[in-house]
Amino acid sequence: MADEKKIAAYICRGCELGARLDTDQLANIAQREGKARVVQQHDFLCSEEGVQLIRNDIDNEGVTHAVVAACSRRAKTAAFSLEDVAVIRTNLREGVIWAQPDSEENREITQEMADDYVRMGCAEARFVTRPAANSEAGSSKIILVVGGGISGMTAAQEISKAGYSVILVEKQGQLGGWAGRLWKRTPGKEPFADPEDTKIAQMVQSIEEDDRISVHLNATVGRTSGAPGQFSVDISTASGSTVTENAGAIIQASGFENFDASQLPEMGFGKSPNVVDQAGLELLAKEADGKRIKRPSDGKEVESVVFVQCAGQRSDKEGELSYCSGHCCNTSIKQAMYFKDANPEIETAIIYNDLRTPGNGEDFYRNAQRKRVTFTKGEVSSVETGGSDLEVRFKDLILDEVTSLSADLVVLATGQVPNSGVDVEAELEAETAENDGNQAGSKQEESLSVSVAVESILNLDYRQGADLPHLQHGFSDSHFICFPYESRRTGIYACGPVRRPMDIAQATEDATGAALKAIQAAENAALGRAAHPRSGDLSFPSFRKEGCTQCKRCTVECPFGAINEDDAGYPLFNEGRCRRCGTCMGSCPVRVISFENYSIDTVGQQLKSVDVPDEFEEKPRILVLACENDAYPALDMAARNGNHYSAYVRVIPVRCLGSVNDIWVKDALNCGYDGIVLMGCKKGDDYQCHFVKGSEMAHYRMSKIDDTLQQLQLEAERVSTLEVEITDIRRAPQLLNDFVDQINEIGLSPFRF
């Protein structure tokens, strides 16, 4: 293999690189130490002429690996994306000359830094192979949409408009979902003043007439297996028949259920038929069909109605929803208008705590005030159902007094509970706990009491469980801070209120986004490429079976459920589902997992190639393993903004902190590095890690590194794991400088030779 490789190094002298660095020396290093067979220098490498220089060598000299020692890998990507060779970018501009002050006393250490980066680039080149696409990729581009409500229907229409075929599965006997049960919807267009027709009927009709959309009513998903591009889905209908369809990607738009108002006994729901929830009022409004709404108990025309906002939500009581469902204020305003529009004399009061009218709801709210809907800031304590009229007791929060209102009808604004299927992680926890002989955790009971659905939506045939993992409050998975559509099951996208509470306007927008993500996933899968965030990456993990100990760590730690086990217990990689983060590689204790262009060696050899000065020179060497998504760009941008950092650090980008294998840390310490910094994204509930769990795994693994350090008789402070955001252009260099100061205090590593 190594014989076929021909490494060439190209050293750029542009952007002041030539002035700040001794490029002849770099060329020398690339040739002697880096074993580059071709070494060229150029004054402007990213120019047409410079790129042609590389091209000529590829064509004439048979160069297979090009080490481009110029700017950061994030710059000039178009110029240096050379087909048919492996390109290794060595960051001399952002990583060296911009990160260091331009002064005589810094010249030597800046040059040392550049020397090392050239060594590292050549070392990496020796172990990189150019990845080829996975030949086993599936090529189905049909998109399965689960759920026929406003979100599902919108997604189906958008996909069809883009020219792709859709299978739409709906549990009920008709399309429309909750939106179909509404009398009118909150306004979606100028001037946002009055309730509007839902237009659901037209939407259903256009879907039925659409040749590209095949609708399955009264149907559920019985089983889903496979991966993006090659999902195999069993669709079971109520009549008992089952059809199996192929799909390239899946959109889960399973929506929500209303919070069960009978769990609020003090609000009188169930005690009096005149206390209804918002869905109940829609039913009454549909019956009235624009005429006066009648109260259910005796059919009397309603003369006064009170809306109770935040009923059973934004509450800290057990069994109630702690979150705001976002749509209910606008919905109550809309419903109050049902009454006012039928007869302005009907007394309508909305008792709210904080009126939240997202979108263009403010105009809607104002118009309700014009229509003389009374808005009262208060906290409802109870609804008395004793007399013929209802009595709503509440505390007026502006006037600070306990008072009451009587009404013919009371409407409770209960919230949305996601219809997100099985809580796979809670299930797994319970299983583990059971295996350990413990009682199931109380946390799990809590989450179960809130979710209404225990039936699985997707019935995934994955070892990680039947549905998308749940987030807080039981909503379906979503990378909600950075990439709201992404989920931890590649090719499966949740949209609409199953992902977070939302109204029709938001669900429409959400579904449109998910439709595009699904198409993208199917297209990528067909080409054997990775989905977001390494979209387009052709590399995929492989493992050396002889070395594998079947420890299952990779299958457990993979954030995306991409690895199953075969009958013998060996990992079974599912490339379609793989996001190429390398968390499996980082987890493997025997280091048998690797990618063609990213492996234990590509990083390990880089860090070993660094020239560690002997102890008398008093120049520490710090290894920085930086997440390529946030930390590495942050350092690049810091340098561009003139925020310098220590010249003693050597930064190696990693795909995700989760891909960092302990062996790199051990090797680095053995090589004489004085300290190691791992820079990754924010972990925890509000994670920013592109691969969801990678940063968390790395922190966990590094928390155990202390034992190793102790064995080596080293101080625990020599290894530090930090959370860095992409915006930390001042903080990230500061962190590195502080770390170097700390290492200087502790003293240099005793492992120097």
Next chain:
Amino acid sequence: MGSTNTAKVDRYKNNFLKEVEENVEEGDWVRMCMQCGVCAGSCPLGPHWDHPPQEIFMMIRAGKRDEVLASDSMWMCTSCYNCIVRCPRELPITHIMHGLANYAHRLGVAHQENPTRRFAQMFWNNVTKTGRANELKISLGLYFMDGFMNGIKKSLAMKKIGIGMFMTGRLDPFGLVQGRGCKGSGDIDKMLKKAFEIEDHRKGYNS
């Protein structure tokens, strides 16, 4: 005037909001308040009010007729217009406050002790008498508003300014006995009478 008040109560039953909308200047804006409290926070006299504007609006909506009309809050307004400038809903708060004060006064249920109200009344009486404000009488009236001893004290405190104004011809001591009226003060009486007549007719006061 108490009978006007009773008539209004009878007419609007418990719907004080409607009463305000139909009788108070700019009163139909009251329902547009969204209770953000910016007016209360902007008012330089805020800490001295029983009820800031936003609370007054809420009380109107809650039908607290007696408390609102008898409150001295709206009399505290100094017309600085901070609230109007800042109100996100663009309510003419200052005007509403004056409207409420005026309405309460006309119904005869306004706050009796509030000095602003007493001064306003004093000013009104003074200026309508001759059609021209008699500054000396107004100032002295203001000084002696809270009793004879207080009046003497305040007058002495202002002595220097008074003498200074006299020396520069800005104060006419004879104004105390005769004062200068405007030409045809009888016509002013007629104008005011007609204006009252129109207002009473429009707003249903039977004064």
